[in-house]
Amino acid sequence: MDSFDPRTFRDALGQFATGVTIVTARSEDGTPVGVTANSFNSVSLDPPLVLWSLAKTSRCMPVFETAEEFAVHILASDQDDLSNRFASRTEDKFAGLNVGETGLPLLEGCTARFRCKTRHAYEGGDHIIFVGEVVGFEHDDKPPLLFHGGDYADKKKRVPISAENHGTEMGSDIADSEIAGPPVLYGVDGSIATIMLNRPGARNALSEEVIAALVDALDEAEADSKVSCVVLTGAGDSFCSGGNIKQIKALTAEKRMSPLELEQWYRDHIQRIPRAMDAMSVPVIAAINGHAIGAGCDLACMCDIRIAADNAVFAESFLRVGIIPGDGGAWLLPRTIGMARASQMLLTGEFINAAKALDYGLVTEVLAPDALLDRAQALAEMVVQYPPAAIRKSKRLLKDARDMSLGEHLDEAAIWQGVLQQMDDHREAIDAILEKRAPRFTGR
Secondary structure (H helix, E strand, O other): OOEOOHHHHHHHHOOOOOOOEEEEEEOOOOOEEEEEOOEEEEEEEOOEEEEEEEEOOOOOHHHHHHOOEEEEEEOEOOOHHHHHHHHOOOOOOOOOOOOOOOOOOOOOOOOEEEEEEEEEEEEEOOEEEEEEEEEEEEEOOOOEOOEEOOEEOOOOOOOOOOHHHOOOOOOEOOOHHHOOOOOEEEEEEOOEEEEEEOOHHHOOOEOHHHHHHHHHHHHHHHHOOOOOEEEEEEOOOEEEOOEEHHHHHHHHHOOOOOHHHHHHHHHHOOOHHHHHHHHOOOOEEEEEOEEEEOHHHHHHHOOOEEEEEOOOEEEOOHHHHOOOOOOOHHHHHHHHHOHHHHHHHHHHOOOEEHHHHHHHOOOOEEEOHHHHHHHHHHHHHHHHOOOHHHHHHHHHHHHHHHHOOHHHHHHHHHHHHHHHOOOHHHHHHHHHHHOOOOOOOOOO
């Protein structure tokens, strides 16, 4: 591993998204140990510090608590087998791997590797947080291995969005096989990515095909360091009408799935969306046209900013078909509009129009349908005028604050502030204000 170069390290931090992370060390008797980290982040650039966490119940904990050094590996997209090995309870996770007899056990073929001296270990509830000083670092141009909702991300390219692509009950009974064209359209213009659900004939219902393509698109936007904002919308006259009724019926009527099989189906399909959305550091703006019903309403709640056309219709309509929100809606909706209104929407299944959605705080603006995408684009341009790293960290700070005490939130804010104020973009922002000119941000 090459010696540490601060500038290379700083530049590389903005070039890959943190995916599956494996941390390794050696026990006092020379045995290599490794574990999938619960989290991994940079702390500062000068000195170069990183942190990661490990559950207190981990069998590796005694080794890492006494180790004087450790290595962090960001796995590459073709290393899913290696990820599966370290995520399992296999006794010898290093079987067949060439990691030597002494020194840090280093895994080959990764997107990035950090060799660290252990600096601190802190209590973090049911985890221990380890901080290390980076003394060696290397990275490759390989895309990282991302994992969301029980599956690894697929980085397939999708059809770019063009003007020709865009055009009151829960879901749709139209099968994807009856509709031509890619299920989701993805395009990037500058720093703004647009994701469009592309099943207008099915009111953009969330079939298995659409779910997979949507998660792919979200992962691609998150992994692209040049993207600083996403606009999410639906083709045709609907944003998203919820689940595909034919596919939902087939689970029990044709496939005769057991309760346990249905539970796994939800984990492997619809729940991939809220997990992918929650993992995103890139802000997402929902441009909601027409139906946002059931899982479509929940999809809107997963976004950071929501604006609607005046023909938009919202409903938590799960009880109408005898089920509950399986995609996190009962968690998302109260945090968006409050418990009382969320309870009324879910328990009555009532449909609300755009004006009431605005009154509820479900959306922030209501516009004419032909002005919706222009306004979403304008909002996205307002977002992306700022430093890319600061945009992503601001969103994460808001998201993480949901489940933190004020003290924990202030600690996280101090860590990120220390990182951001060491970046060139921070200095450029200050200089641009003082010199009364437009800033030129580089993402560094």
